[in-house]
Amino acid sequence: MEPLIRVENLCKDYQVTRRREGVWGGVVDLVKPRREILRAVDDVSFEIPAGEMVGYIGANGAGKSTTIKMLTGILTPTSGHVSVGGLVPWRDRTHYTRHIGAVFGQRTQLWWDLAVIESFHLLRKIYEVEEGAYRKQLDLFRELLGLDEFLHQPVRKLSLGQRMRCDLAAALLHGPRLLFLDEPTIGLDVVAKESVRVFLREIRDQLGVTVLLTTHDLGDIQQLCRRIVIIDHGKVIFDGEIDELRSRVGDRIKLTIELREAATSASLADVTGTMPVIWRAGDGLVHEVEFSRRDVRSAEVIRAVVNDRPVHDLRIEEQDIEEIVRGIYRRGDAKATDAADEGQEAGDA
Amino acid sequence: MHDRSGDNILPRRDTSWGRRLREPRRQGAIIAAYFAQFLKSRMSYRVDFVIDLTANLFSLGVQLTVLTVLFGKIDALRGWSYEQVLFIYGFSLLPLGLFNLVGVNLYNFSEQYIIEGNFDRVLLRPVNSLAQVMFSSFGINGLNELVLGSAVMIYAGGRYGLSFSAVDIMLLPVFAVSAALIFAGVFLGLTSVSFWFEDRMGLAPPVYNVIRFSRYPLTIFHPLVRALLTFVLPFAWVAFYPAAWFIGGEEFRLLALLTPLVGILTFTLAYVVWTRGSRRYTSTGS
Ligand SMILES: Nc1ncnc2c1ncn2[C@@H]1O[C@H](COP(=O)(O)OP(=O)(O)O)[C@@H](O)[C@H]1O
Numbered sequence: 001m002e003p004l005i006r007v008e009n010l011c012k013d014y015q016v017t018r019r020r021e022g023v024w025g026g027v028v029d030l031v032k033p034r035r036e037i038l039r040a041v042d043d044v045s046f047e048i049p050a051g052e053m054v055g056y057i058g059a060n061g062a063g064k065s066t067t068i069k070m071l072t073g074i075l076t077p078t079s080g081h082v083s084v085g086g087l088v089p090w091r092d093r094t095h096y097t098r099h100i101g102a103v104f105g106q107r108t109q110l111w112w113d114l115a116v117i118e119s120f121h122l123l124r125k126i127y128e129v130e131e132g133a134y135r136k137q138l139d140l141f142r143e144l145l146g147l148d149e150f151l152h153q154p155v156r157k158l159s160l161g162q163r164m165r166c167d168l169a170a171a172l173l174h175g176p177r178l179l180f181l182d183e184p185t186i187g188l189d190v191v192a193k194e195s196v197r198v199f200l201r202e203i204r205d206q207l208g209v210t211v212l213l214t215t216h217d218l219g220d221i222q223q224l225c226r227r228i229v230i231i232d233h234g235k236v237i238f239d240g241e242i243d244e245l246r247s248r249v250g251d252r253i254k255l256t257i258e259l260r261e262a263a264t265s266a267s268l269a270d271v272t273g274t275m276p277v278i279w280r281a282g283d284g285l286v287h288e289v290e291f292s293r294r295d296v297r298s299a300e301v302i303r304a305v306v307n308d309r310p311v312h313d314l315r316i317e318e319q320d321i322e323e324i325v326r327g328i329y330r331r332g333d334a335k336a337t338d339a340a341d342e343g344q345e346a347g348d349a
Numbered sequence: 350m351h352d353r354s355g356d357n358i359l360p361r362r363d364t365s366w367g368r369r370l371r372e373p374r375r376q377g378a379i380i381a382a383y384f385a386q387f388l389k390s391r392m393s394y395r396v397d398f399v400i401d402l403t404a405n406l407f408s409l410g411v412q413l414t415v416l417t418v419l420f421g422k423i424d425a426l427r428g429w430s431y432e433q434v435l436f437i438y439g440f441s442l443l444p445l446g447l448f449n450l451v452g453v454n455l456y457n458f459s460e461q462y463i464i465e466g467n468f469d470r471v472l473l474r475p476v477n478s479l480a481q482v483m484f485s486s487f488g489i490n491g492l493n494e495l496v497l498g499s500a501v502m503i504y505a506g507g508r509y510g511l512s513f514s515a516v517d518i519m520l521l522p523v524f525a526v527s528a529a530l531i532f533a534g535v536f537l538g539l540t541s542v543s544f545w546f547e548d549r550m551g552l553a554p555p556v557y558n559v560i561r562f563s564r565y566p567l568t569i570f571h572p573l574v575r576a577l578l579t580f581v582l583p584f585a586w587v588a589f590y591p592a593a594w595f596i597g598g599e600e601f602r603l604l605a606l607l608t609p610l611v612g613i614l615t616f617t618l619a620y621v622v623w624t625r626g627s628r629r630y631t632s633t634g635s
């Protein structure tokens with residue numbers, strides 16, 4: 001079946017001017033600016049079927065926002081193709097944007113000086129939303145997002161969390177089938193973050209909106225998405241289910257053991273014998289042992305230790321996604337650095 | 350079972366006549382709503398609004414005084430009578446006023462929209478991007494120029510013994526709007542340049558100064574300047590040619606009638622540059 005979003009070999013170059021240092025450097029810059037090409041998105045391809053909520057993750061500067069801006073028609077790609085529901089975002093912009101919603105955590109889409117409700121009225125006119133549908137949608141969001149307390153306040157007076165809730169409502173008022181979210185939880189406190197997540201789960205389940213969600217907060221992803229696309233230095237380094245990522249990187253388990261009597265790591269290694277585990281050097285009483293769930297069961301490791309030593313306490317930690325992703329980054333980094341070294345000069349034109 | 354095959358296709362652009370006829374209404378309604386909101390948000394800073402209004406009335410008074418003093422000393426200018434010169438001046442204020450009503454947004458476009466990245470928001474909405482920028486705020490001062498210009502024209506025309514035919518009365522607003530399109534075109538062109546050169550170009554102020562030339566009878570200038578103002582920066586069409594329809598000789602009649610054409614051409618050309626430029630928009634890194 002044809003996917004709703006199809007991205008093929010998408011690239012975006014920025015021209016950046018590198019300033020020279022010092023006063024003389026400033027003068028030279030005026031005459032002969034140093035321009036370089038920065039490839040922010042590099043040969044990215046993926047597909048998203050209707051109804052899915054996909055996490056698009058990566059470190060700062062990885063190229064997430066640039067990708068979203070191309071998908072929403074703000075930026076024209078340097079090369080490659082994007083097709084969303086058969087439309088090309090930047091080419092069909094004024095028509096295409098009727099059918100999508102977008103929230104950029106860094107920048108509100110609302111009118112700074114207007115009361116929230118007035119911004120909504122304007123959006124209703126712009127998107128030609130029928131009165132009935134508008135009422136229904138607004139009532140739903142007022143309830144889900146608790147908008148009532150600040151609906152009549154100007155946007156400039158809202159807190160970041162309140163503003164984000166309004167932006168989410170604004171992006172969905174016209175009932176778009178697609179929602180693009182760029183860092184929707186950035187800068188929010190724990191409570192506000194949670195309310196955004198709950199809301200997103202609601203609209204995914206209730207309205208069946210297809211969502212592409214950008215974040216560097218893995219908590220968002222763990223709670224909302226089954227599938228993630230990871231990019232690093234503009235390149236896709238992973239595309240698949242979170243579970244698959246776990247098993248691919250190796251489902252590592254870390255066991256922290258607190259002993260009653262001090263011991264060396266070497267002596268503990270003797271206790272586990274031939275089991276494929278790694279003992280980290282501890283301070284005598286506290287030790288850490290790591291192993292993969294595929295190689296050995298935690299129960300066996302624990303039994304071996306407990307049978308041989310007096311144990312005061314035990315703690316089992318699964319590696320969280322953050323660490324898994326960091327592992328992938330490290331591998332991705334090596335490749336991306338090579339590519340950066342080959343970056344061409346843009347000339348002086 | 351629920352058929353989900355349609356889920357993957359967004360509706361095509363509706364090109365039916367019903368839609369096409371409805372579209373201007375939608376855009377009109379949006380602009381009207383923008384204007385209402387503009388007034389509202391201006392009034393919410395009530396003190397500013399009152400100060401603005403007072404300042405405007407004051408500046409209107411000053412301009413009228415200066416004008417009386419200035420033109421009171423001039424009898425004639427190289428074959429052009431005091432009344433004719435004054436009439437051209439009066440007319441020149443009409444397109445300037447019309448343009449200033451919505452053109453203020455072009456002056457700081459580069460800083461506000463490109464450097465600060467606010468053009469993102471414009472591009473996200475299903476409305477023509479230029480219309481959104483132009484109608485995002487309104488230069489109410491433009492009304493001053495419209496009032497002042499009309500007053501001066503009526504005064505000068507009356508003293509000149511001008512009689513307007515029905516055709517003249519129909520042509521006057523057409524000329525004024527066309528001339529405003531020329532202004533808009535020239536400044537839109539200059540504004541669009543900032544899509545290519547991010548640093549502020551500062552081209553607009555010097556060009557704005559050239560506008561002053563457009564307020565005098567063109568024939569008093571060196572032929573080179575005349576050619577420049579006719580063909581390069583078409584400011585001659587902004588006031589002199591159209592005004593000459595009413596008070597000038599036969600030789601300007603055809604040129605005057607070309608005003609709408611020049612207006613549409615200038616603006617269209619600038620709009621093409623604008624559209625090309627928007628594709629180059631790179632937003633900002635966050
Ligand atoms: N408008 C721009 N002009 C020049 N460089 C940019 C621009 N926007 C982003 N970049 C650069 O492109 C890279 C990717 O940026 P971005 O897409 O914003 O990453 P992310 O959203 O993942 O943090 C970064 O190195 C950033 O500095």
Ligand SMILES: [Mg+2]
Nearest residue numbers: 064065183635
């Ligand atoms: Mg970003």
